[in-house]
Each structure stands twice: as C-alpha cells, then as structure tokens.
Amino acid sequence: MDFKLDEAQREIAALAADVLGRESDTPWKALGETGLLALAVPERLGGDGLGVLETAVLLTEVGRKAVDVPALATLALGVLPIVRYGTPGQQDALLPLVTEQHGVLTAALSEPSTPFPPKPATTARREGSGYVVSGEKINVPHAASAHRILVTATTDQGSVVVVVDPAQPGSSISDSSVQLTEAYGEALQEGAAEGLRRFALAGACAVADGVLAGALDLTVRHLGTRHQFGKPLATFQAAACQVADVYVAARTLHLAALSACWSLDDNDLDTAAYWLAAEALPAVHTCHHLHGGLGLDITYPMHRYYGMAKELTRFVGGVEHRLGAIDVH
Known part of the structure; x- marks a missing residue:
C-alpha cells in the first residue's frame, strides 16, 4: 500500500513548515491567515473541502516544530467532526469561528479514571431542540480558551455529542478539566460520538x-x-x-x-x-x-x-x- 503524500499534501506540509518555522509570535493566527485552518471546511464556507489526511499532514508539521497551538483540539476534535456530523446550520454557525475568527474548538471525551469511555458517565437529556448536559470531563485540550466544546454524553437512546458554549451558564473550567451542570447545547447527528x-x-x-x-x-x-x-x-x-x-x-x-x-x-x-x-x-x-x-x-x-x-x-x-x-x- 502506497502511503506517499500526493502533490497537494506535500504543498500543505511545506506551507505549514514555512509558517511555523518563521512565525514565533502569533503562529495560530498565521496558520489561519494562510488558509491552513480551512483545509477540511466545506467549499461553500470558503474552505478547501479536503479531509482527514490533509488535516493530519498539518498536525504532523505542528508536532514536528513543537509549536504550542490548539491544532489538535480545533481541527481533529472540532472541525473534522462538525464537518462530518454537523447539520448545515451547525456548520454555518461553528466553522467560521475557526476560519474567520481563528477561534478555538475542542472536545471533552475522557472522564476521571476512564479515558474515552464508550458509555460516558456524563449524561444528557432532551430539552427543547437541544440537550442539557451534566458531568465531569478531564484531559480536555485548550479547554480554557475554547469557544465551543464538543461533549460526549449518554442519553436514554445511546451516546451523543453535544456542542456546549463554555461562556454560558452550567460550565466550569479548571485547567484541562470541565465540570458541566445543566449546561445546554445542540447535539451533532447520529454516530458523532x-x-x-x-x-x-x-x-x-x-x-x-x-x-x-x-x-x-x-x-x-x-x-x-x-x-x-x-x-x-x-x-x-x-x-x-x-x-x-x-x-x-x-x-x-x-x-x-x-x-x-x-x-x-x-x-x-x-x-x-x-x-x-x-x-x-x-x-x-x-x-x-x-x-x-x-x-x-x-x-x-x-x-x-x-x-x-x-x-x-x-x-x-x-x-x-x-x-x-x-x-x-
């Protein structure tokens, strides 16, 4: 099986290496201004409509330069699942936070003593068009600077991913831990967890x-x-x-x-x-x-x-x- 990068992926790697190699003060903003944060964003929202491999190429270059930017949190834990499982309305509301504002997204998957639980102890119940979420999450990358947090939770029908605004009532953040008490948000589509x-x-x-x-x-x-x-x-x-x-x-x-x-x-x-x-x-x-x-x-x-x-x-x-x-x- 041939895992060699294609021409577009090589160009992404080269551009990312150049940006991260010369930009020491505001590397996250620089990545946004060069369009690298929009690789997986649909073309209708000004992105390139690419996928996981192209995003992974960028993430690898971030690791190669050891630059402290919220790339894993925003791109792998935010943009990719929203593109795959978000409704058009959710994509329209959430993705410009990254592409236009260079904001941060993240996800809360792990719980105390339980990394990546298939059935989270965090619970969600239906209320109106969304869900109310309660529970404790740990190891949430860049939680303190996130504009939205994708939270895995358990409902009567199974696992869901609820998009929570940490600035709204019900969310408390300490370092990389997130405590949710009746926090309200919209769920992504089935299969998102x-x-x-x-x-x-x-x-x-x-x-x-x-x-x-x-x-x-x-x-x-x-x-x-x-x-x-x-x-x-x-x-x-x-x-x-x-x-x-x-x-x-x-x-x-x-x-x-x-x-x-x-x-x-x-x-x-x-x-x-x-x-x-x-x-x-x-x-x-x-x-x-x-x-x-x-x-x-x-x-x-x-x-x-x-x-x-x-x-x-x-x-x-x-x-x-x-x-x-x-x-x-």
Whole structure:
C-alpha cells in the first residue's frame, strides 16, 4: 500500500513548515491567515473541502516544530467532526469561528479514571431542540480558551455529542478539566460520538508522529555538530545505537499513524495509539538524554518535544489503557 503524500499534501506540509518555522509570535493566527485552518471546511464556507489526511499532514508539521497551538483540539476534535456530523446550520454557525475568527474548538471525551469511555458517565437529556448536559470531563485540550466544546454524553437512546458554549451558564473550567451542570447545547447527528473518538485518536497520532520526527532530527543535528574528545558525538557507538532505536520507533509510529488516518479503522487506530503511548515518550526521553545538559535549557526546543509527548500520552489514556483497547478488538 502506497502511503506517499500526493502533490497537494506535500504543498500543505511545506506551507505549514514555512509558517511555523518563521512565525514565533502569533503562529495560530498565521496558520489561519494562510488558509491552513480551512483545509477540511466545506467549499461553500470558503474552505478547501479536503479531509482527514490533509488535516493530519498539518498536525504532523505542528508536532514536528513543537509549536504550542490548539491544532489538535480545533481541527481533529472540532472541525473534522462538525464537518462530518454537523447539520448545515451547525456548520454555518461553528466553522467560521475557526476560519474567520481563528477561534478555538475542542472536545471533552475522557472522564476521571476512564479515558474515552464508550458509555460516558456524563449524561444528557432532551430539552427543547437541544440537550442539557451534566458531568465531569478531564484531559480536555485548550479547554480554557475554547469557544465551543464538543461533549460526549449518554442519553436514554445511546451516546451523543453535544456542542456546549463554555461562556454560558452550567460550565466550569479548571485547567484541562470541565465540570458541566445543566449546561445546554445542540447535539451533532447520529454516530458523532464514535466518529469523534476516531478523529481524536487519529489526530493525536498525527501530532505524535511529528513530535518524534522533530525530536529525532534535532538530536541527530546535535550529535553531528557537538564534539567530545575531538570527535563528533555521532561517531560514538553508544550514541549511534540509541539514535537507531529512536529511528525505529519514529518510523514505526509514522507508518502506524498514516495507516490510522487513512483508514480510520479501529484496529489501525488502536495500534497507532498504543505505539504512541508505549514508545513516543521513552524515545523522546532518549533524545533528551543525548542532549545532556543542553536539553534542560528552556531556550532550547528539546523541552517542548518532551512536554508534547507527555501530554499526548496522557490524552490517549496511557499505555495500559491503549493495550486494553487492542485486546478488546
């Protein structure tokens, strides 16, 4: 199976790398102004009408540069599910928040001690044309800056995704936790809960793919230019073996992430998410170690890669949860 990027996807990657590489003050706004936040938005709303793979290419470049922007939250947890499961009216109301205002969307999927529950403890009941939602959510990316939060909840008929405005009564946000008490919102169409879970895992794996590739590239450059005993560190066998291990982890995650984003199949997604949880953070830790004291310098980017790998591991639920998900399937 050929997972090579096509011409349009290569152009997206190149443009994203250029924008993120030169824009240090307002990278999120810069991504919006170049049209990269509108990749998956329907053409009738001024977008490109593209899909998951093109969004994943952008997310990978965000990870590769280790830039702290709400791309995973807004694009994978917001735009993609709204495009797929939102009504035309919901799309008209929500997507311009991103494309025109460069606002932030996110989703609340996990609950205390329960990552990505198939039947959330958070409940929703019908009221008028919408739903009233109550429950506690954790690990909500960029919750404090979100204009809307997509909340998974359980009703008498099954799981739904309710779009909640956190500025309205009933929502309380602390860091990445969201407490909902009779918060009102509109539900996306049937199937949104399962679709949102798939988009979330695919997006996280795409970002992690970039994070590990970027950390590896930074480490290889460091070892090639830093000398000890008159020789580049890259010539030392111990360092070369550790870099080789990181390379294997990075290439495997890359292929797993591409497969997951291409198919959105549960087996592919769970495999990629497990590899993220089990291997990404240890591999970045190795890169950190190979930098020595330089890796601790806050002006050097290594700490950003480590922080992102740690957050992504937490977001997908950790190693044991991801292994359990594979066993279920």
